[in-house]
């Protein structure tokens with residue numbers, strides 16, 4: 472069993488570990504790489520509000536453990552979506568550091 476500290480919420484994919492919102496298990500690319508059965512197990516054992524009181528059920532932790540094992544064995548990497556930045560902001564950054572626009 473993996474003991475996880477849920478106070479600082481990071482992606483549960485052992486090949487990633489980047490921060491994500493507390494209601495997510497992993498980045499979506501790793502999540503959808505899981506077999507459907509493992510995803511179903513997570514949904515079945517998930518208790519609403521567990522990310523607030525930090526008390527997930529033991530069955531949930533077991534389900535999560537199976538997911539982590541899958542990611543580790545398959546060397547699943549998260550494809551993290553690039554944050555969209557507005558054009559104005561890109562221009563502002565360019566002006567500040569003196570980068571010429573192409």
Ligand SMILES: [Zn+2]
Nearest residue numbers: 482487498549
């Ligand atoms: Zn991730």
